[in-house]
Amino acid sequence: MLVPVLLFALGLILLIKGGDWFVDGATGIAHRFHVPELLIGATVVSIGTTLPEVMVSATSAIGGHGEIAYGNAIGSIICNTSLIAALTIAIRPSNVDRKELVQPLTFFFGSAIFYAGTAYITGRFSRVIGILLLAVFVVYMFILVRKALTQPELPAEGEEEDKPEGTMTKDIILLVIGAAFIAVGARLLVDNGTLIAQALGVPESVIALTFVALGTSLPELVTAIASLVKGHSALSLGNIIGANLFNLVLVSGVSVTLSPFAVPASKTIGGMNASLVVDIPVMFIVMLLLSVPALKKGKLARWQGIALLAIYAAFCVFQFVA
16 A cells, blocks of 8 residues: 555656646747747646646546546646635735636636536537537637737836746756656556555545645646745636636546546435536536636635635545545
């Protein structure tokens, strides 16, 4: 039991460090080709911080562990919102730009309704569903790229454009090693997470909804903490919403397209699938609790962070006790 736990932890470390190096390398290369900062953030960084979830879910689906692929996507959304975003809000509430939230929230809730509808009506995710989710991702990225190119963010007056540090060779090495670390880390996480779940008699979906989801969400946590320390707590909200959208359309899209799977039913409540009764509803509840007050009042309140943290604690307890 000790060896799987240690390898699981090693997988988490490789995922975190790999994601960090991948983003650094890709960002450095993009800067050298004078790609706009906004475009880098919207594409390279956003996708880079979501790569751990993509690799874990894809590896799980291909290996026949659909429960981990499914639980990781939903669990990461719940973790991002009710733990990571909640911490930043509880510590330092801030104002938000409501206009900037409308587009990602529209895409998120539209995708979430489609995703949930598929789960409730058909009970499984087919390859067609995966392709449709990926199509939403492509459309969203196209809109972001077009916006970044047509509305470039100019440096403030008196500021010089940042020059990339190091060399192109260093950036390429970081990119390659980062990608390799993510791939190896994902395999260690999935294989040993499955062994731990079997040894404890815990369903794979529970491990995915909690430990795996938290582990693959660590890049977002690091970003949120960095934003908080630098006094840009509002920035983390946009990052969280973007990451949540990518978990639905990119992470789930890739895993379902590679290997379709049914909605996990290993855990029930009163004879009903716990995922449909608890997991998906909690995903909607925490996102609504985060976004509705922000859209209505243009600011985040400390009570939101505290309420979200309480929901996350209750959610984790339920997963292991119920």
